[in-house]
Amino acid sequence: xxxxxxxxxxxxxxxxxxxxxxxxxxxxxxxxxxxxxxxxxxxxxxxxxxxxxxxxxxxxxxxxxxxxxxxxxxxxxxxxxxxxxxxxxxxxxxxxxxxxxxxxxxxxxxxxxxxxxxxxxxxxxxxxxxxxxxxxxxxxxxxx
Amino acid sequence: xxxxxxxxxxxxxxxxxxxxxxxxxxxxxxxxxxxxxxxxxxxxxxxxxxxxxxxxxxxxxxxxxxxxxxxxxxxxxxxxxxxxxxxxxxxxxxxxxxxxxxxxxxxxxxxxxxxxxxxxxxxxxxxxxxxxxxxxxxxxxxxxxxxxxxxxxxxxxxxxxxxxxxxxxxxxxxxxxxxxxxxxxxxxxxxxxxxxxxxxxxxxxxxxxxxxxxxxxxxxxxxxxxxxxxxxxxxxxxxxxxxxxxxxxxxxxxxxxxxxxxxxxxxxxxxxxxxxxxxxxxxxxxxxxxxxxxxxxxxxxxxxxxxxxxxxxxxxxxxxxxxxxxxxxxxxxxxxxxxxxxxxxxxxxxxxxxxxxxxxxxxxxxxxxxxxxxxxxxxxxxxxxxxxxxxxxxxxxxxxxxxxxxxx
Numbered sequence: 001x002x003x004x005x006x007x008x009x010x011x012x013x014x015x016x017x018x019x020x021x022x023x024x025x026x027x028x029x030x031x032x033x034x035x036x037x038x039x040x041x042x043x044x045x046x047x048x049x050x051x052x053x054x055x056x057x058x059x060x061x062x063x064x065x066x067x068x069x070x071x072x073x074x075x076x077x078x079x080x081x082x083x084x085x086x087x088x089x090x091x092x093x094x095x096x097x098x099x100x101x102x103x104x105x106x107x108x109x110x111x112x113x114x115x116x117x118x119x120x121x122x123x124x125x126x127x128x129x130x131x132x133x134x135x136x137x138x139x140x141x142x143x144x
Numbered sequence: 145x146x147x148x149x150x151x152x153x154x155x156x157x158x159x160x161x162x163x164x165x166x167x168x169x170x171x172x173x174x175x176x177x178x179x180x181x182x183x184x185x186x187x188x189x190x191x192x193x194x195x196x197x198x199x200x201x202x203x204x205x206x207x208x209x210x211x212x213x214x215x216x217x218x219x220x221x222x223x224x225x226x227x228x229x230x231x232x233x234x235x236x237x238x239x240x241x242x243x244x245x246x247x248x249x250x251x252x253x254x255x256x257x258x259x260x261x262x263x264x265x266x267x268x269x270x271x272x273x274x275x276x277x278x279x280x281x282x283x284x285x286x287x288x289x290x291x292x293x294x295x296x297x298x299x300x301x302x303x304x305x306x307x308x309x310x311x312x313x314x315x316x317x318x319x320x321x322x323x324x325x326x327x328x329x330x331x332x333x334x335x336x337x338x339x340x341x342x343x344x345x346x347x348x349x350x351x352x353x354x355x356x357x358x359x360x361x362x363x364x365x366x367x368x369x370x371x372x373x374x375x376x377x378x379x380x381x382x383x384x385x386x387x388x389x390x391x392x393x394x395x396x397x398x399x400x401x402x403x404x405x406x407x408x409x410x411x412x413x414x415x416x417x418x419x420x421x422x423x424x425x426x427x428x429x430x431x432x433x434x435x436x437x438x439x440x441x442x443x444x445x446x447x448x449x450x451x452x453x454x455x456x457x458x459x460x461x462x463x464x465x466x467x468x469x470x471x472x473x474x475x476x477x478x479x480x481x482x483x484x485x486x487x488x489x490x491x492x493x494x495x496x497x498x499x500x501x502x503x504x505x506x507x508x509x510x511x512x513x514x515x516x517x518x519x520x521x522x523x524x525x526x527x528x529x530x531x532x533x534x535x536x537x538x539x540x541x542x543x544x545x546x547x548x549x550x551x552x
Contacts, residue, residue, distance in 0.1 A: 005162075005496055006492075006493055006496055006547055009492065010489070010547075010548075040504060041488060041503065041504040041505070041519060042504055042505040042509070042512065042518050042519040043488075043518075043519075044518075064518045065486065065488075065518075066486035066487075066488035066489050066519075067486055067489050068488070068489075123492060125492070125495075126488070126492060129488065
């Protein structure tokens with residue numbers, strides 16, 4: 001692996017989400033709140049979800065961490081917003097598989113920007129950074 | 145000393161990582177092991193493996209001699225008065241916990257104070273949090289100066305008749321700060337408080353003389369000083385250890401076992417319940433021989449020179465912030481951040497160039513909050529590192545900065 005391999009990890013779209021995070025902030029009203037951190041490295045995220053009628057109506061996040069964890073949180077909120085809880089969870093499963101380097105079949109689910117994180121699978125030490133926001137989402141919808 | 149010839153004794157360093165020669169700058173996390181240590185552990189298992197202090201057969205005697213021989217090496221290494229004061233543990237964490245369980249719980253009461261510092265590793269914070277919760281005593285912190293050294297005025301003011309235990313690190317694992325242990329011990333002893341020193345980062349780098357600094361407990365780990373993992377030392381003054389109850393009970397540590405009561409072996413064995421870490425102790429003994437051959441004064445001078453060089457070179461990089469005190473007040477640790485680049489990203493980028501540094505909170509969350517940083521990157525050096533390693537680091541950091549500068 002050479003320095004050029006960094007390009008496969010830090011794709012332009014990842015850095016764009018890191019620099020210009022989507023859905024960053026807090027939701028109004030009584031949203032579901034999940035705080036999660038990665039105790040080994042100090043990354044932390046607060047995820048706020050509005051879940052109604054089995055649907056993720058809105059999602060916002062706040063937190064601190066590396067480009068991978070923060071861009072993944074940004075992409076995750078973008079991806080699950082408007083989706084049925086069931087689909088959001090399916091997507092989370094696909095994402096975990098993608099991180100394990102497995103072949104994935106998204107079927108009717110559009111992965112969109114998330115696909116840019118595929119390269120993380122080659123950096124085992126960073127997989128936990130990428131999955132943090134998804135784990136928070138899973139915990140959030142299970143609370144409901 | 146010649147770091148290049150020393151380097152040849154560490155087989156692990158002779159490898160490529162991600163297509164580049166390995167540059168290992170994470171010795172504060174764990175150091176590598178020289179051939180002499182690997183061979184000592186190997187020889188023990190091949191030739192002498194047996195349980196210690198029991199049985200009368202020859203292998204048992206050999207294993208016991210080697211195990212107790214290692215204890216003598218440790219005793220001399222830190223200049224303890226006797227081997228009774230040298231207890232083998234699993235590492236620094238277990239050593240500190242032994243004191244926090246046994247000594248602290250027996251001696252603390254409501255109104256008493258334990259004082260530590262904001263630069264402690266979690267392993268020298270949490271045992272005290274638990275001890276004061278169990279006894280109703282209070283936990284306090286000394287203040288730090290802006291450069292990450294201890295504020296000695298505050299230390300003088302804080303230690304009073306209510307102070308029962310002062311626990312602090314010899315060398316900060318994040319800032320590299322070397323604390324004035326001897327002075328603090330004097331202040332504490334005037335108030336009859338005992339002092340425990342976390343020597344995990346001290347013993348590998350500095351000459352330790354427990355009689356001279358007069359601390360009551362000194363705890364350290366083998367694996368950060370060229371020895372194996374899973375072995376560490378609790379040094380304690382004999383009169384204190386004599387009074388302390390063991391924390392672990394079982395075989396090896398008993399004298400007589402009756403149906404409803406038992407008595408303990410004498411020091412140091414009363415603290416070594418169960419089959420001890422025999423190979424680990426022997427490996428640590430070999431590591432001490434290795435360090436002594438180089439000489440601890442030489443190691444200290446080498447570390448100092450390399451730290452000076454690293455700080456000087458790293459300062460050339462614009463936007464790179466170094467945390468902690470000046471080079472002459474620190475050990476071989478340089479913690480830093482590149483402006484706008486998260487330390488995990490820095491560490492990943494360096495790893496693709498074969499350079500190993502640590503990124504994160506370094507098990508020192510309170511200190512991270514004091515630094516106002518959520519995480520930092522850390523380069524730490526040891527006997528086998530050379531200026532060449534630092535040059536590689538600096539060029540790696542420059543490329544990292546360029547890479548992330550460009551993608552933004």
